Amino acid sequence: xxxxxxxxxxxxxxxxxxxxxxxxxxxxxxxxxxxxxxxxxxxxxxxxxxxxxxxxxxxxxxxxxxxxxxxxxxxxxxxxxxxxxxxxxxxxxxxxxxxxxxxx
Numbered sequence: 001x002x003x004x005x006x007x008x009x010x011x012x013x014x015x016x017x018x019x020x021x022x023x024x025x026x027x028x029x030x031x032x033x034x035x036x037x038x039x040x041x042x043x044x045x046x047x048x049x050x051x052x053x054x055x056x057x058x059x060x061x062x063x064x065x066x067x068x069x070x071x072x073x074x075x076x077x078x079x080x081x082x083x084x085x086x087x088x089x090x091x092x093x094x095x096x097x098x099x100x101x102x103x104x
Contacts, residue, residue, distance in 0.1 A: 068104070072097030 031039070055073050058065040076093035084092070 068097045068100035071100045 055069045072093040075096035079089045079092045
């Protein structure tokens with residue numbers, strides 16, 4: 001068995017254990033309202049952090065990298081502010097990023 005499959009198997013078991021730990025530890029009780037609020041904010045916070053790191057991060061680590069991705073994120077933010085839904089926002093970001101890369 002290769003190292004890749006061993007890693008996949010270990011991650012699958014760890015994921016199952018983490019997912020099962022919630023119901024086991026709570027024992028059928030509901031989460032407190034404060035904890036529910038924190039959990040509901042985790043996904044948007046992690047997504048925002050991922051966007052920032054992938055947009056401004058440099059592969060070498062350390063310095064900021066300013067390129068066409070910033071224009072794409074700005075265009076997506078403008079489309080969201082204008083009230084567009086998710087699919088058009090992604091399309092606008094992709095088109096703007098591609099256009100900037102094509103021009104420069």
